Amino acid sequence: MELLLPLLAATLIGAGVFLVLSRALIRLILGLSLISYGANLSILLAGAGVARDAPPLLDLAGPHNDPLPQALILTAIVIGFGTTALLLVLAVRAYQATGTDHVQELVERPDPMEPPEVFADPEHPSVSPEIGPAREGPR
Amino acid sequence: MNLVAWPLLIPLVSAAVLLLLRGRRIRGVVAVAAALGTLAVDVAIGVRTFTGEVLVVQMAGWPAPYGISLVADGLTGLVLILSGVIGLLTVLFLAISLRHPPRRGTGPLLNRAREAFGAQALLQFLLMGVNMSFLTGDLFNLFVAFEVMLVASYGLLLLGGELPQLREGIKYVVINLVASALFVVAAGMAYGLFGTLNMADIATRLEIHGPDPRVGLIALMIGLVFATKAALFPLGFWLPNSYPVPTAGVSAFFAALLTKVGAYSLIRTFTLMFPHERDAQLIVLTLAGITMLIGALGAITRRRWRHTLAFANVASIGYLVVGAFMGTSSGLSAALFYLIHSVLVVFALFLIAALAECIAGESYRAEGHLDVYPWLGVAFFVAALALAGVPPSSGFIGKFGLVRSLLEAGGTLRVAVAVSALVAGFCLLYAGMQIWRGFFWGASDAVHRVHLPRGATSVTGVAVVLVLALAVFGGPIFGAAERVAEQLDGNRDYLEAVLPAGQVRGE
Numbered sequence A: 001m002e003l004l005l006p007l008l009a010a011t012l013i014g015a016g017v018f019l020v021l022s023r024a025l026i027r028l029i030l031g032l033s034l035i036s037y038g039a040n041l042s043i044l045l046a047g048a049g050v051a052r053d054a055p056p057l058l059d060l061a062g063p064h065n066d067p068l069p070q071a072l073i074l075t076a077i078v079i080g081f082g083t084t085a086l087l088l089v090l091a092v093r094a095y096q097a098t099g100t101d102h103v104q105e106l107v108e109r110p111d112p113m114e115p116p117e118v119f120a121d122p123e124h125p126s127v128s129p130e131i132g133p134a135r136e137g138p139r
Numbered sequence B: 001m002n003l004v005a006w007p008l009l010i011p012l013v014s015a016a017v018l019l020l021l022r023g024r025r026i027r028g029v030v031a032v033a034a035a036l037g038t039l040a041v042d043v044a045i046g047v048r049t050f051t052g053e054v055l056v057v058q059m060a061g062w063p064a065p066y067g068i069s070l071v072a073d074g075l076t077g078l079v080l081i082l083s084g085v086i087g088l089l090t091v092l093f094l095a096i097s098l099r100h101p102p103r104r105g106t107g108p109l110l111n112r113a114r115e116a117f118g119a120q121a122l123l124q125f126l127l128m129g130v131n132m133s134f135l136t137g138d139l140f141n142l143f144v145a146f147e148v149m150l151v152a153s154y155g156l157l158l159l160g161g162e163l164p165q166l167r168e169g170i171k172y173v174v175i176n177l178v179a180s181a182l183f184v185v186a187a188g189m190a191y192g193l194f195g196t197l198n199m200a201d202i203a204t205r206l207e208i209h210g211p212d213p214r215v216g217l218i219a220l221m222i223g224l225v226f227a228t229k230a231a232l233f234p235l236g237f238w239l240p241n242s243y244p245v246p247t248a249g250v251s252a253f254f255a256a257l258l259t260k261v262g263a264y265s266l267i268r269t270f271t272l273m274f275p276h277e278r279d280a281q282l283i284v285l286t287l288a289g290i291t292m293l294i295g296a297l298g299a300i301t302r303r304r305w306r307h308t309l310a311f312a313n314v315a316s317i318g319y320l321v322v323g324a325f326m327g328t329s330s331g332l333s334a335a336l337f338y339l340i341h342s343v344l345v346v347f348a349l350f351l352i353a354a355l356a357e358c359i360a361g362e363s364y365r366a367e368g369h370l371d372v373y374p375w376l377g378v379a380f381f382v383a384a385l386a387l388a389g390v391p392p393s394s395g396f397i398g399k400f401g402l403v404r405s406l407l408e409a410g411g412t413l414r415v416a417v418a419v420s421a422l423v424a425g426f427c428l429l430y431a432g433m434q435i436w437r438g439f440f441w442g443a444s445d446a447v448h449r450v451h452l453p454r455g456a457t458s459v460t461g462v463a464v465v466l467v468l469a470l471a472v473f474g475g476p477i478f479g480a481a482e483r484v485a486e487q488l489d490g491n492r493d494y495l496e497a498v499l500p501a502g503q504v505r506g507e
Helices: A004-021 A025-048 A068-098 A103-108 B006-020 B024-050 B076-095 B113-116 B118-135 B139-158 B163-194 B199-209 B213-228 B248-272 B278-301 B305-325 B329-360 B372-389 B392-408 B412-440 B452-471 B474-488 B494-496
Strands: B057-058 B069-072
Touching: A004 A025, A004 B163, A004 B474, A025 A068, A025 B278, A068 B139, A068 B163, A103 B006, A103 B163, B006 B024, B006 B118, B024 B057, B024 B076, B024 B118, B024 B392, B024 B474, B057 B494, B069 B076, B069 B118, B069 B494, B076 B118, B076 B248, B076 B329, B076 B452, B076 B474, B118 B163, B118 B248, B139 B163, B139 B248, B163 B199, B163 B213, B199 B248, B199 B305, B199 B494, B213 B248, B213 B278, B248 B278, B248 B329, B248 B474, B278 B305, B278 B412, B305 B329, B305 B412, B329 B372, B329 B392, B329 B452, B329 B474, B372 B392, B372 B412, B372 B452, B392 B412, B392 B452, B392 B474, B452 B474
Parallel strands: none
Antiparallel strands: B057 B069
């Protein structure tokens, strides 16, 4: 167990980073979730090393588990839940706006806020014929 | 009566109320009233803390290492007043500019559709998160405060759902979530090592414990988290493109306050818990030195109003963190003065940019506006000189203090940082001149007059007057900053007030 849990946390975070670096939004979101699981697990590991006599409310005898890391993890899980929901909505909205969940599409689409053409680079015009104008998603 | 919890409670309650209210006018009234109330409480706390008093509330009555403490010392009082002022002006900007029907060309001021989806409520949640990060004395609670703040800021950034907002929003959310995960890990490790998350308790335990490489690691992790939030050099590339995408008042608030929360947390954690971690401090100092140059050079390369200013904001964060991490008390007091200056001047410049974008669109390459809008020219002139740090302005006072303390402290790294501060100052001046030449100078034949909402112009005027006032009252305000920096040196008052040994409570 001593070795297994740190390895698990490292694997989760490693897999999460790998997924975050990919270009599909849904994989990015899954990767962020994995990173936050790994982070939560590492709180549990860090807290396990601390010996406290008893939790603040109890004066019962016997071995106690430190409740604080679990409370911290619970808080972090709730926050992570909310942000994941927000990211999923964001991904759906991006999919509606661009028709794909590729990050690349979102980045390389011509920017409607480009400065006037006088100042655009003549070799890289801001609107290229292959891409065409952005499709308006449903409001 | 203890005031310390009120800067959280007022925004929280009013945000909930604002979500329930139907009708634009009543929402505006409630939001302005809440912002006024928060500002009043902030000023009351600030006045008491500037006398050297430290106000503490132990939440639910649990004594310090077990419960969560809310603490207000001089530094907290200072940033609370700033957040109150900026919060009020932003709420007014959002509320007043709505009362005029949107016209053609008033793009960035067009808040009506966004306001209906809760911009004012989100702004109150954001203010609550900001104030909570300023007040909390607990490392994990600081994480929670950051999340409250960030979730509200995601909402404000994405409100409107246009393509640039989605693109920048995804980057912004992802980088902040990764930084938050790192923060959670660092907090967990801190708990494992110290057995407590109360920052004052950690500080006293560290004094007894002495140096330890694991402490350095935790300091570095926490430093990197806040460096990401404050947009220091290699971690800050999310900022310059994401701050220009929300509506004008919101992006002014983001630029003026959100990155400064990261800088505040750096100052707070390192002066309180890690004053002896020299390696981590030198790393942050180096990053901040590079940040100044990157920000100032980036400001020159951009051709759009708010993009240029977002880079200038990055540069000013660099100055601020350099002052705080050079390791001398005079540097810290200069940094605190620069903090006030930076918040006010960046806010004023973003509002000016909003008006200018109303007139001629996002690019500042549209000449001849000085004749038609002379007061906008005056306002920009004042704010841009203050940003660059030209002598009579408040920026000069701050930068002079920074460079002087850097040279006094000596050492190759500090002298190099001082040189880069001066170079960055010139670059910012050049960026300001580019805007001046591009937007204000030239023949005004092609310029046609656009109606600017009077509320928006008057809020901008107030912001510029505040920048001027900071220069006029530079002496006394710098003195206050010096007293706050003294209090941060050793933090005796803070520790005694928070920890149960002294049993000092906020009355």
